[in-house]
Amino acid sequence: MTVEKAETATRTREYVPSARRLARERHRRARTRRATAVAALSTLVTGAVLFLVVTRSPGWPRTRETFFSAEYAREALPEVVDGLWLNLRLLVVCGAAVLVIGMLLAVARTLRGPVFFPLRALAAAYTDFFRGLPLIICLLLVVFGVPALRLAGVTTDPVLLGGAALTLTYSAYVAEVFRAGIESVHPSQRAAARSLGLSSGQALRFVVLPQAVRRVVPPLLNDLVSLQKDTGLVSIAGAVDAVYAAQIIASKEFNYTPYVVAGLVFVALTIPMTRLTDWVTARMDRQRAQGGTT
């Protein structure tokens, strides 16, 4: 009886943090302040050292003129940004194509049954080949090889051919990402779907793929960031993208600043994408931490 009463009393009384808790929090705050101060100081020192090493180097005045000229940067920026429009279009079109083809390849590789053997083998051979082939070689072969065939009705447009080469290589990467996702779905999910009478195609479509795709969103975004940069490689085919625009000015003026500008523009473009990837990954980790049933 008395125990019960005491419990009710504790429950109804206003909670007042104990002195112990307050002391603990004070200590924690002090530690955070100290950590911030140390981080700021060490950043300053590192920055200063780097600055001094670079600016005191014997070649610095010359380097600054060649790579960091404000004048040439101003001249190059509009051209580079113009060229970037091509990179963006390539990213959107190739990205969409890569996702579709990658998914088809991944599904083809998971098909069971002897009828599908040729399809399975082809998909496996394709991914093996294009994952191993360096992108730049793939680009050179497609961009210069295909026009050399002089096939009637086949384009010689370097943008289209470059885009095709990017799609060939990246769909192989993305197929492997999708396949990993499909294989990560526990077999019991498929068993549950089949036991409900779903055909194997229906089980794949309604149960396995939705879960697989959700799981591979972070690595997929990662590949898209990578594709975004690699659209710059179509410049070797002579398509006027951001990189090639920079190259034109650089060779005209004998100054490398346009390359730096193009580089910075690409970085500026990928940062939002990488942040998005981080955010999505973190959100999915949080969801998993809340306890999934997978």
Added chain:
Amino acid sequence: MTPVLRLENVRKAFGRDTLVLRDVNLDVAPHTVTALIGASGSGKSTLLRCANLLEEIDDGVIFLDGEDITDPGADADAVRRRIGVVFQAYNLFPHMTVLENITLAPHRVHGVPREQATRRARELLDRLGLAEKAGAYPDRLSGGQQQRVAIARALAVRPRLLLLDEITAALDPELVGEVLNVVRDLKGDGMTMVLATHEMGFAREVADQVCFLDDGVVLERGTPEQVFGDPQEERTRRFLRRIVEAGRL
């Protein structure tokens, strides 16, 4: 009367050495409950998976309503449509809400219009005391609630036969009761069920027929009174003694 499920000399091995079902014979009459008991690894789950064609048997025949479903020409998807299964680990689809889990098969497999499937699903949820969970995702439910949803999912297609594979084995003890109550209700409705279980008290209460599986054969079969009260086989007696010692009967 034709048994709903009949197994004749069923044999199933995994690989070359692991013989799980040696020679199993079993009859399940309509509107009866059959409890499969036996030690872990005695073949209870495998038997249920074979009956649902999730595993292919090596020898013997399985009949569903008198029809040979192990015939190579049998349509496995059509067979599975008539059998509901509830798994030990629930196996709900985590990317779908409770309602979507339940309506998936009626809508996609049986072609029931979505509204009608939803209405039926809500009725089932209502009956199982889960009406307010229709829009929730499985990971927001307790184990007992998840398992009841899994039962509703299996019932949504009005199966001829329900297979329950150790459906309370993964539950916290205080949640076992709510799931067993559902099974009691289903028995009241006359649902034909086969359940593999370690809940001996429950098997004794609801089963019309108890089968003791040992080393890939049905070693002893009879009413709960016979099997639990007066087991004939020495191995059955030993198994039940171990259960009593563990405080489970």
